[in-house]
Amino acid sequence: MTEELLNRPVLLVEDNPVDVDLTLRAFARRKLTNPVLVARDGEEALAWLPRWEAGQPLPLVILLDLKLPRIDGLEVLARWKSHPISKSIPVVVLTSSKEDRDVTEAYRLGANSYIVKPVDFSKFLEVANQIDLYWCILNQPPG
């Protein structure tokens, strides 16, 4: 079980390359061993669905940015949370928006958590730390 857990990926849905790079570096600092998969837009994110259906391991947690090209993050969230195979995957919305409506909508659609991306890198490191600790270690993912 633990090995399986260790091999389950973390899916990062982020369009900004800077943010992608920084996030990866932040997780690297944590010495995260789980693979981090990146989807650069909504379409790519949703493209994982068939793969999961095909039997690929489900991610431990999905980190979802809301402002995505092509298909918006909330749309992706909605689709995931309504699809039987993916609806129980924990989704942490990781976005720079603090807007009420985004928060409300995200939770309504079934997000498990909503984190505002700090600009300060130290804070961001802390966030990555917390995500790792909680979702990758502490949390018991669905099977």
Place this chain on the structure above:
Amino acid sequence: MASDMQQPDTRTTPGARLLPALRRLCGLLAAAIGLTALLGWFADFPLLATFGSGKIPMAPSTALFFLLFGLAASFLDRIAATGRLARLLFVAGAAAATLTALLLMVLSARGIHPSAEYLGLPISGMVNGSPIGHMSPLTAFCFVLAGSALLTGLQAGPRHRWPAAAAFCCGGLVSLISFALLLAYLLGAPLLYGSGIIPPALSTSLAFLLLGISLQIVAGPSAWPHDRLASLADTRTPYVFALIFILLGAGIITASFLSFRKHEKEYRLGVEQQLSAIAELKAMRIADWLSGQQRQAEELAANPGFVLRLQRWLEQGTESEREIVLSRLTALLSIHGYEEATLLDSGDRVLFNQGGQTLPEELPHGMLARARADGRVMRCDLHRDSAGKVRLTWVIPITTPPAEGGRLLATVLFASDPEQFLFPFVRSWPTPSRTAETLLVRREGNQALFLNPLRFQEDAALRLRIPLRETTIPAVQAVLGKEGVVEGLDYRGKAVVAALRPVPGSSWFLVARMDMAEIYAPLRERLWLMVVLLLALLLGAGAAVLVLWHRLEHAHRLALFSAAAEKDRLYALELEKRVAERTSQLAAANRELEAFSYSVSHDLKAPLRGIDGYSRLLAEEYHDRLDNEGRGFLDNIRSGVGQMHELIEDLLAYSRMERRALHSDSLDLPSLVRTVLAECRAEITRTGAVVRTAVPAITVHADREGLTMALRNLLENALKFSGNSRPVAIDIGARSENGTTVLWVRDNGIGFDLKFHDRIFEIFSRLERAEDFPGTGVGLALVRKAMQRMGGRVWAESEPGRGAAFFLELPENAITP
């Protein structure tokens, strides 16, 4: 729009300027008439007081009253405005005048005329039986009314309608009475002349009319309701209506005047014709009678048998003829109704006399001689005999026939009593009449002699003489040869209309005359009726005009009102439409702004993350390859990023505060304060600040997020600007008073100069340098914006170096969405 119905300022409209000027003018004119009359009396020029001869003049007392009352009415407003003393004096004076008038009225009505009314002038005389120089009771009554009008008019004002109405009525009554009097004068038959009451003079009536108008204007504007007056002043229709009324009135008066005059002419003509007819008839009849008598007398002289007998008696002494002659004479006496018969012989000795004593000496001088010389019967005109009786004597000279020489035998004198036929006939009048009379006059020297007994002077016959220079007397005019109808004064001094005719065949003139008073009596009655009718017509016309005007006004106002109401309705509809438009526009703008700030926030922050991240990574992973300076550079980069981030956050918060909908929450202040303290706990601990709270359990209705944010900002500022004071002491308190709640945050930090009080609440405005105190300068602007939107306010008190206190005030009810 409701503003259409607002009342215009009546002081500036032409109607309101006109009335006081009119009042002053009328009052002054009335006073002027009085003054003129007084001057006339003092200068012994009564025409100034009469305005026409034959009319009664204005009494000096009346003139004085007019002077005083006229001036009072003119300057009533000045007196009222001067002061209490002036008012008191005026009231006393007016009351005294009114009481005096009342006294005079009572006295005059009883026929007592105090000579004080003469005001020291020597006045005497009468006009039409009324003593001049005294106030008529009707005049006194009008002065009582005028005095009352002045006294009540002084009290009149927009809030005192009853005195104003009373003054208006009194003034109106005066105007009405004077109008009636003037009408009567105009129509030529002035009222009360010839009655027992002293009539008011023409000048008095005119002055009363002016005074009445003036008094009505004194009270008028106050008696009318204010809004009526306003509508009166802002349309032109009242002037139109007033004009219509005046024209109507003028038309009615003119028509009635013309009709009356025509009627009067016709009537007069009828009377004149009647008089002429009577005069003609009588003159002819008298002439006939005279010639008849003459013939009778001549018969005797032409009777040959009589002449023969007389001849025989007188020249031949045949006594038997004497008896026959005398009995013949006696018979003739009774047959012809002579009073006396006298027989004179050729030497004027009385041979026979019966019935009286007409002695030859009593006959007018030379009459006998002339008769004898002519040999014709002569009439000895009316004369008085020795007994004083009036006689008409026929002198009949009896002469022998011309064949026998034509010498005078005797003279027969027959004297008849005019009362037998002449005088009764003259006296008779076909219709019963009070004053009608016929006169016979003849000329004697330069006098006119009245021949018959007069109706109003019994024994005037052959006694009353009037010198011929008195040509106003119809008898004189008749004697002077005038024929036809004349007007004049008779022997009594009364005005008469007379028809004059000479009696043919005599030296007599016949005057058939009637008093003017009697002639005009029916006309006068008709005049009274006409005046009453006229007044009623005028009043009726006035009332009709008023009612019509009122109706029109009403309809006009209704139309205005409904037009205004319609306008209002349309306007309201328009407004609603506009509001709906604007709301949707606003909503759209808001949404755009939100989207804008949303993407601003997102897109601006992304590169910041990059800058901060990479500079941090650089600092950490290339740490040993950087010297202190390099590391310093990286620190600066990161601090810049931090500032940028804060600024973006603050701006976003400010924008959100502007846009977001407010909620009215029931907030418990103590717990709110605790929340904020909890949020700032880290900073509080870091600075080691001591925060004391003294917040009573007040509940406010406000927007939670807004108030929380405002309080948080203030607290952060207090912590930030603490300066060097140790320990940092912060007090948070609240108090509720007069429906507002005040919350304050007090610190012992660096404070600020109060001259910057307003500036610190502006966005981006900072008092301190950025390196000394971090911050974006948005915090207090945010607080102000939040408080503004909640309907409250924020202010500060401070002294540099001695801390600052910031106050938040919340109204009782916050703005609800």
